[in-house]
Amino acid sequence: MKNTIILSLLLFCSMQVFAQTEQEVNLIVTDTTWGKEIIQIPFWFAPEIAYKGVEDIRFASGWENIDSDGFWTLAFAWDINLEKKPDAAFFEDSLKLYLDGLMKVVNEDSTLVIPKTHVSLIKAKSQKGVTTFTGTLKTYDAFTTKDVITLNVIIESYYCEKLKKYIPLFKMSPKAFKHIFWKELDSIKLQDDFCD
Numbered sequence: 709m710k711n712t713i714i715l716s717l718l719l720f721c722s723m724q725v726f727a728q729t730e731q732e733v734n735l736i737v738t739d740t741t742w743g744k745e746i747i748q749i750p751f752w753f754a755p756e757i758a759y760k761g762v763e764d765i766r767f768a769s770g771w772e773n774i775d776s777d778g779f780w781t782l783a784f785a786w787d788i789n790l791e792k793k794p795d796a797a798f799f800e801d802s803l804k805l806y807l808d809g810l811m812k813v814v815n816e817d818s819t820l821v822i823p824k825t826h827v828s829l830i831k832a833k834s835q836k837g838v839t840t841f842t843g844t845l846k847t848y849d850a851f852t853t854k855d856v857i858t859l860n861v862i863i864e865s866y867y868c869e870k871l872k873k874y875i876p877l878f879k880m881s882p883k884a885f886k887h888i889f890w891k892e893l894d895s896i897k898l899q900d901d902f903c904d
Contacts, residue, residue: 735764735785736877738896742783743767749788754809757802761788766896768881768889772852777889780849780857781881783896790874796841799863799876800827803845813850823848829861837867845880860885862893868903875903 733746747763765784770776807825829843841863849857859880866875879893 733762733764733787734899735762735787735875735902736766736783736896736898737900738766738783741769743769743771749786751806751809753812754805756805756809759786759788759790761786763787768892774852777883777887779882780852780859781883781889781893783877783879783893785875785877785898787875788873790876791872792874793839793867794865794874794876796829796831796843799841799865800829803827803861803878807845807847811848811850821848821850823850827861829863832862837869839865841865842885857882866898866903870903 738744743766745765745767747765749761749763750758751763763784763786766782768776768778768781770778771781773779804825804827808823811821811823811825813821825845825847827843827845829841832840832842834840841861843861844858845861846856846858849855859882862879862885864877864879866877867873868875875898877896877898879896881887881889881893883889
């Protein structure tokens with residue numbers, strides 16, 4: 709119950725901040741079973757990520773249920789002022805700041821838990837304006853398990869010629885890359901007309 713309350717407050721605050729921008733955002737496409745939230749960037753929980761823009765984040769059905777195939781499976785895209793081509797180090801640093809901020813919690817005994825997220829990525833391929841990075845990250849799961857969780861990560865960095873900037877699409881799950889759930893993650897793309 710406490711996890712649900714914390715998550716609800718987090719998402720409510722995110723939506724309140726976004727509501728002030730008065731814009732509709734649909735960066736990525738998923739089926740209707742995926743939950744959606746829009747978050748303003750810079751993030752209130754990770755202000756060190758100083759880019760301006762929005763995050764379109766999608767949660768797999770059952771993402772909060774440890775017994776679900778969709779547990780901790782999500783995808784998110786950043787529409788930010790990212791004009792310089794990002795490399796693996798940029799994404800490693802950004803994900804560390806993002807998750808360290810997001811997972812910072814105060815325990816019932818009033819002690820502050822500051823996660824020490826570790827991210828390891830490699831450049832997997834580059835073709836047709838899309839550079840792909842793969843790897844893993846380990847972070848503290850403040851929402852469900854209250855323990856360290858390992859997530860497999862794929863990042864697709866799209867160069868948007870129309871906007872003259874890069875749009876990163878992050879996909880992550882604790883499931884191994886060969887798990888069937890990654891077929892659903894692989895189907896998630898940016899909106900067709902976003903960069904046309």
